[in-house]
Amino acid sequence: MSILQIVKYGNPVLTRKAEEITNLDKYIEELAQNMVETMYAAPGIGLAAPQVNESKRLITVDLSVGEDTQNLIILINPELISQEGEVVYEEGCLSVPDISEKVVRPSRVIVKGIDLKGNEKIVEAEGLLARALCHEIDHINGKLFIDHLSLLKKSLIRKKLKRAIQASKI
Secondary structure (H helix, E strand, O other), X not given: OOOOOOOOOOOHHHHOOOEOOOOOOHHHHHHHHHXXXXXXXXXXXXXXXXXXXXXXXXXXXXXXXXXXXXXXXXXXXXXXXXXXXXXXEEEEEOOEEEEEEEEEEOOEEEEEEEOOOOOEEEEEEEHHHHHHHHHHHHHHOOOOHHHHOOHHHHHHHHHHHHHHHHHHHO
C-alpha cells in the first residue's frame, strides 16, 4: 500500500464532478486501500478520490482515524438519499489546509453506496459521521466546504488561498 499525495485548493480535479465507478476491479480496490492509508497518515477522518487526484466516486471515512478499523467506511458511488435537521459546526479539509469555518450540515443522513465486494451498503449516520459523509460526497460532486459559506467569507478565504499558492510557487 502507498500513501498518496493529497491535492490542494486550486487543483481543477477538486471542482469537477467525479466519474461513476462501473467496474470494481483491482485498481479500485488498491485505490481504496491507498486512500485509507493516506487518510490515516494525514491524519484525517475522511478522504475522497478527487483529493488524491482521481476523478472517481469513491470515499473513505473513519472517525477513529485508524484506532478502530471496525469503524472504517469505504463507499463506491455514494449518494445522499435522506437528510434531516441542521447543525452548525467547525469544519476543515485536507485539501484546504489551515482553514476552518463553521458550516451548516444535516444532523442526520442516510447514504447509499456500494462496498468493495459490490454489495449495496446503507449507512445511517448522525453527528460527526453525518458531517464527514456529506463533506466527502461534496468532494465527489466537485464542491469544497468553503462553497457552503457566505459570499464574503468565501471571497476572503479564496484570496487568502490564492496568496498562499502564489507564495509557494516562488
